[in-house]
Amino acid sequence: MxxxxxxxxxxxxxxxxxxxxxxxxxxxxxxxxxxxxxxxxxxxxxxxxxxxxxxxxxxxxxxxxxxxxxxxxxxxxxxxxxxxxxxxxxxxxxxxxxxxxxxxxxxxxxxxxxxxxxxxxxxxxxxxxxxxxxPFLPAVPGRREFTGRQLHTVQYKNPAEFTGQRVIVVGGGNSGAQIAADLAHAGIDLTWVTQRPPHYLADDIDGRALFDAATARRRALDEGRTDTGGVAALGDIVAAPPVRAARDAGLLTAKPMFTQLTATGVRWADGTMAEADAVIWCTGxxxxxxxxxxxxxxxxxxxxxxxxxxxxxxxxxxxxxxxxxxxxxxxxxxxxxxxxxxxxxxxxxxxxx
Structure with missing residues (x-):
């Protein structure tokens, strides 16, 4: 009915x-x-x-x-x-x-x-x-050949399930930085890779400022004025306390994006390789x-x-x-x-x- x-x-x-x-x-x-x-x-x-x-x-x-x-x-x-x-x-x-x-x-x-x-x-x-x-997963060469575990942000819960493993976190946004920090604080063997160098917002900026920036951008566009860039102009990563602590402790050093996955890890354009047991895709x-x-x-x-x-x-x-x-x-x-x-x-x- x-x-x-x-x-x-x-x-x-x-x-x-x-x-x-x-x-x-x-x-x-x-x-x-x-x-x-x-x-x-x-x-x-x-x-x-x-x-x-x-x-x-x-x-x-x-x-x-x-x-x-x-x-x-x-x-x-x-x-x-x-x-x-x-x-x-x-x-x-x-x-x-x-x-x-x-x-x-x-x-x-x-x-x-x-x-x-x-x-x-x-x-x-x-x-x-x-x-x-x-969840979005990018079409990276070799993704089907990797024999380790692959998961997206939506499947990640906590570092305990990765104890003793080598983990690669992919993504330079907030989820990538937060999950990388979570793993780093737990002592997990971490490799963090991003498309471009991490761009942190100023430490004193939080969601209030982000809302104001987004609103100002929309107002400018509606009025035919120059695009202010909104939140993207401020940075990609909010320096939330756990992220800030990991960054300041030197635990969050990002590498550039690899070019392909292998059966046991990843390979960069210069031939450098890294072994991995798991890849976490924080790719939006x-x-x-x-x-x-x-x-x-x-x-x-x-x-x-x-x-x-x-x-x-x-x-x-x-x-x-x-x-x-x-x-x-x-x-x-x-x-x-x-x-x-x-x-x-x-x-x-x-x-x-």
Whole structure:
């Protein structure tokens, strides 16, 4: 049987909850469909030592400040999961868990959302699926020949599983630096490789400044002024306390990217080789937009062209939380509130008789 509501939000992580908060405030009938069995979005699947870049009060969703975590300036992932679960409960958001959205189709004046629990007929959809379920692995020569273990950021938990092993961490962003630092502090035999020399942000910069930089860039572009460069102009790696400590102790010395994997390790262009038992690919993600393939909206780099959060070629679809192309810093807790508000207001206009 087909169910009906005005709006379906696909994804119940931080972006989906922010969308639900604003839809609820506007009195818009909606449901949030989430494939996860429990609250917390991707935060419930991160590595053990991951923490926020910002203090709790600067890491909050709209309407509810994140409580301070006792003894911690930067809250850990478990604290974020607890906050998201409380947020969902506090605002009585209509989240349905364990529901997998397989496809979204045009259906005349409506959109039809197909799930493993039946279809929904709706007037608008907000996609908040994130990127965590679409890890990216580069096509490096020899990747299939390597006989050791290969894993992505999403599969890493802690250094204990690599005790006594030689580990190569690939990636010069925040996840690469944090996981490399995690392993280095544990005394793991580590080789860290990056495409270019690590570019750290100044030690006093955290998530607050990153949000401000992303917002200033978006404002400049909207007003036709020179691109400020946003967060990328500041650096690639936030010098979070564990990363800073490993760097200052000389434990984080990056090597340039190798040219190929061998059966037992890696080889650089000059012929230098290194043996390895495991390679951890901290090489980023792609937006998880498979349910929207039937709408035929995908453009360059897998993105859907948007005006703000609204899909240019399908005004009944909004995309939220994927990065600057769907709102300044919209993939962050503090940054997703404003584009979620804007998306909800546009949906309200769309629904108006």
């Amino acid at each position: 087909t169910q009906r509501t005005d709006v379906v939000v696909v994804g119940g992580g931080q972006a989906g909850l922010a969308a639900g908060y604003h839809l609820r405030r506007l009195g818009i009938e909606h449901v949030i469909l989430d494939a996860q069995a429990a609250p917390g979005g991707a935060w419930q699947h991160t590595w053990d030592s991951l923490g926020l870049f910002s203090p709790a009060q600067y890491s909050s969703l709209p309407g509810r400040l994140m409580p301070v975590q006792e003894g911690e300036l930067y809250p850990d992932a478990a604290h974020v999961v607890d906050y998201l679960a409380d947020y969902e409960k506090r605002y009585e958001l209509p989240v349905r868990r364990g529901v997998w959205v397989s496809a979204v189709h045009r259906d005349g004046a409506f959109l039809r959302v197909q799930t493993d629990g039946g279809d929904w007929q709706v007037r608008a959809v907000i996609s908040a699926t994130g990127t965590w379920t679409r 993600f792609r937006p998880a937009l498979a349910p929207f393939a039937a709408l035929r909206l995908r453009g360059s780099r897998g993105h859907i062209a948007t005006a703000g959060t609204r899909a240019v070629d399908e005004p009944r679809l909004h995309l939220l939380g994927y990065g600057d192309w769907t709102g300044p810093a919209s993939a962050t807790l503090i940054g997703v509130g404003r584009p979620a508000r804007d998306a909800a207001r546009e949906v309200a206009e769309l629904l108006r008789p």
